[in-house]
Amino acid sequence: MADKIFLEIVTPEKKVLSETVDIVVAPGEMGEFGVLPGHIPFLCKLKVGELRFRQGASMRHVAVMGGYAEVLNNQVTILATAAETASDIDLIRAKAARERAERRIAESRDKVDFARAQAALQRAIARLKIAERQ
Amino acid sequence: MATLRDIKRKIDAVKKTSQITKAMNMVAASKLRGAQQNMEKFHPYALKFREFIGRLAAGVEDTSAYTLLTPKEEVKRVELLLVTADRGLCGSFNTNLLVAAERFIRAKKAEGVEVTLVNAGRKARDYFKRRPVNVRDSYTGLLNKVAYEDGRRIGGSLIERFESGEADEVYILYSHFINIVKQQPSVVRLLPIAPESQESGQKGFEYLFEPSHEALLTDLLPNYIYVQVLESLYQTCVGEQAARMAAMENATNNCKDLGRTLTLTYNKARQAGITKELMDIVGGAEALKK
Numbered sequence: 401m402a403d404k405i406f407l408e409i410v411t412p413e414k415k416v417l418s419e420t421v422d423i424v425v426a427p428g429e430m431g432e433f434g435v436l437p438g439h440i441p442f443l444c445k446l447k448v449g450e451l452r453f454r455q456g457a458s459m460r461h462v463a464v465m466g467g468y469a470e471v472l473n474n475q476v477t478i479l480a481t482a483a484e485t486a487s488d489i490d491l492i493r494a495k496a497a498r499e500r501a502e503r504r505i506a507e508s509r510d511k512v513d514f515a516r517a518q519a520a521l522q523r524a525i526a527r528l529k530i531a532e533r534q
Numbered sequence: 535m536a537t538l539r540d541i542k543r544k545i546d547a548v549k550k551t552s553q554i555t556k557a558m559n560m561v562a563a564s565k566l567r568g569a570q571q572n573m574e575k576f577h578p579y580a581l582k583f584r585e586f587i588g589r590l591a592a593g594v595e596d597t598s599a600y601t602l603l604t605p606k607e608e609v610k611r612v613e614l615l616l617v618t619a620d621r622g623l624c625g626s627f628n629t630n631l632l633v634a635a636e637r638f639i640r641a642k643k644a645e646g647v648e649v650t651l652v653n654a655g656r657k658a659r660d661y662f663k664r665r666p667v668n669v670r671d672s673y674t675g676l677l678n679k680v681a682y683e684d685g686r687r688i689g690g691s692l693i694e695r696f697e698s699g700e701a702d703e704v705y706i707l708y709s710h711f712i713n714i715v716k717q718q719p720s721v722v723r724l725l726p727i728a729p730e731s732q733e734s735g736q737k738g739f740e741y742l743f744e745p746s747h748e749a750l751l752t753d754l755l756p757n758y759i760y761v762q763v764l765e766s767l768y769q770t771c772v773g774e775q776a777a778r779m780a781a782m783e784n785a786t787n788n789c790k791d792l793g794r795t796l797t798l799t800y801n802k803a804r805q806a807g808i809t810k811e812l813m814d815i816v817g818g819a820e821a822l823k824k
Contacts, residue, residue, distance in 0.1 A: 410582055412682045412764065414575040430744055443590065444744040445753060468586060468754065479582055481682070 403437050407453055409462065409478040416483045417462065421453040424476050426469050435471050442471040448522040450529055451478065461486060463530040465523055489531040498524035538807065541800045545793060552789030558623065559782035566714075566775035572680060573711070573768040583761045587727075589741070590751045599748070602693065602755045605726045606702040611648045613670070613701035614638060615692060615724070617708040617766055618655035619774040620674055625781035627709065627717065627774060628657040634719035635707055639667060650701065654688065654767070670695075677771040685764035692763075693756055696725045708766035709773040715780060717773035724762055727755060 407424055409417040424435045427449030435442075446469055451462045467480035501521035508514040597603040618631045635658070639649045650668045653659045659672040671691065676684050695701040704725040710718045743750055 410579045412576055412579050412685075412761075415578050428744055433744075440742060441740065442742045442744070443586070443750060445750055468750075470582075470586060477582055479579065479586065 404474070405435060405437055405439075406475045407478070408476070409451075409464075409480060409483050411467075411480050411483050413482070416480075416485065419453075419455065421455050423454045425452040426476075426478065427451065427464065428469070435476055437474050439471045439474070441473075442469075444469045446478070446480070448519070448526050450526055451483075461530045461533050463489065463523075463526045465526070484527065484530070486530050486533065489527050491528070491531045494524050494527040494531060498528060538800065538803055541796060541803060545796045545800060548789050548793045548796060552786050552793070555782045555785040555789060559779055559786060562624075562775050562779040562782060566772065566779055569768070569772045569775050573772050576764065576768055580761050580765050583758060587754060587758050590747070590754060591727075594747075594751065600751060600755060601697055602725060602727050602759075606699075609647060609702040611650065611701055612642060612703040612705060613650045613652060613692065613695055615652045615654060615688065615704070615706040615763070616658045617706065617770045618653075618658040619770070620656040620677060621774075622657065623781065624774055624778035625784070627777035627781075628655075630717075631707065631709055631719045632658065632661050634721070638705070638707060638721055652688070652692070655770075676767055677774060680764065680767045680771055682760070682764065685760040685767065689756065689760040689763045692724065693759055701725075706763065706766055709770045711769040711773045711776070714776045717777060722762070722766070724759055727758060 404420045404422065405424060407417065407419055407421045408415070422437075425432060426435070426444075427447050429445040429447050432449075433442075433444070446464055446467045448466050449464060451464045453460055453462075463484045464478065464480045465482040467478060467483075469479075470477045498521060501517050501524055504517035505514065505521060508517055591603065594600070594603070614635065616631070616635050618628050622628065635651075639651075642649045648668070650670050651658075651662055652670050653662060653672040654676055656674045659669075659674060662669055673684075673688065692701075692704050696704055703723060705721055706724050707719060707721050710720040712718055
């Protein structure tokens with residue numbers, strides 16, 4: 401049995417990442433889950449959050465904006481609506497987005513507005529978390 | 535016969551036209567490169583998505599639980615999403631698509647099925663504006679920059695129509711990109727979804743699903759439509775640029791040919807003029823001698 405996992409992250413815009421890694425931890429809809437080599441086939445919906453993976457001694461982080469994950473034959477495929485590595489993230493913009501979203505949540509009247517603002521806030525927080533790790 | 539000056543003017547005009555077409559050819563070539571890159575970047579996503587759906591749908595025995603998978607018992611009204619370019623000057627690219635659309639509508643009408651059009655592209659909108667076809671909606675300016683949001687908007691409206699029963703089937707007509715010199719108008723049924731069947735060898739796997747098989751599939755199916763719409767937009771976009779590049783290359787070549795023939799005529803006329811003048815001079819000199 402192979403002792404490595406092949407991780408691939410694709411979004412509608414581009415293929416973000418395709419690497420051989422040791423362990424993947426992804427933000428599942430029902431909680432975070434980890435994937436080690438030899439994992440059984442698994443399909444899962446992802447929420448907005450942080451995806452981590454370890455390569456040798458280094459740990460790397462990617463912000464994932466929701467999507468789906470599939471584990472099959474030591475291969476993890478992430479189909480994300482959007483995904484950004486730390487170097488892609490614009491810290492200032494993300495901070496501004498967080499403030500804007502917070503303001504909107506405070507002001508929002510109806511449910512749709514609120515849900516939308518909350519989603520934006522989650523995305524901003526995920527981005528900031530990744531950016532600040534670096 | 536045209537005078538020397540007329541021919542000269544024509545030569546200049548042809549030359550200028552060829553400069554323009556040459557420039558348009560180069561613009562199309564560079565846009566083509568960009569569009570092709572975008573399409574290739576999107577391709578892995580679409581491919582994986584199709585695999586996902588195939589795998590998920592393979593495990594479903596009773597499709598009636600999913601509206602988007604269930605064929606309607608009676609098909610009376612269908613909706614067609616017609617994707618064309620916004621601009622012309624790309625040879626027969628748009629015409630091919632419009633002719634294919636006309637053919638589709640006629641075939642459906644012959645079966646007693648009513649067709650409603652949704653136009654994506656200025657050429658489609660303009661063409662069907664004055665024709666006896668039901669047009670529900672028209673979008674323009676999509677191909678300048680294909681965006682995920684557009685796929686979601688258009689796909690969402692199509693799904694809504696299907697779910698509400700206003701359309702029993704939904705088709706998409708777009709330009710399938712085969713290679714740079716070949717694009718093929720093709721019709722694909724979007725709804726109800728017919729997932730590509732998986733090879734039977736794959737069935738041995740038992741998947742774990744989270745949250746659940748049903749929830750995942752319900753969530754994925756609409757997204758699948760968006761992906762399909764997006765992919766056809768990408769392909770049409772690449773096809774448009776490729777077609778324009780070819781058309782402009784043709785135009786440039788034709789200009790060159792025309793220029794050559796005109797220059798020949800010009801030189802002949804000039805020579806004839808000189809000969810005539812010489813004859814006059816010689817004739818005059820001969821007359822003086824006597």
